[in-house]
């Protein structure tokens with residue numbers, strides 16, 4: 001952190017954790033659980049690995065997401081309801 005004037009680019013990795021893929025700019029969906037609801041944020045700009053598909057959010061997007069999650073938690077964000085399912089890997093329930 002001795003170059004504070006550097007562009008925030010340094011926050012973005014240029015190689016994927018898989019070590020072999022290349023990161024390409026793209027659009028992803030960010031899914032998070034907020035209390036008992038699942039919030040899906042679409043059209044999130046990210047760098048996506050062309051090999052394993054891992055995505056890395058842009059710093060700006062991450063800040064916007066934090067704000068959206070906060071608004072959602074506080075009931076200030078109107079989200080379109082979608083169906084969601086939750087399972088426990090260790091508890092297999094079958095119909």
Ligand SMILES: [Zn+2]
Pocket residue numbers: 016017018019020021022049050051052053054
């Ligand atoms: Zn990868």
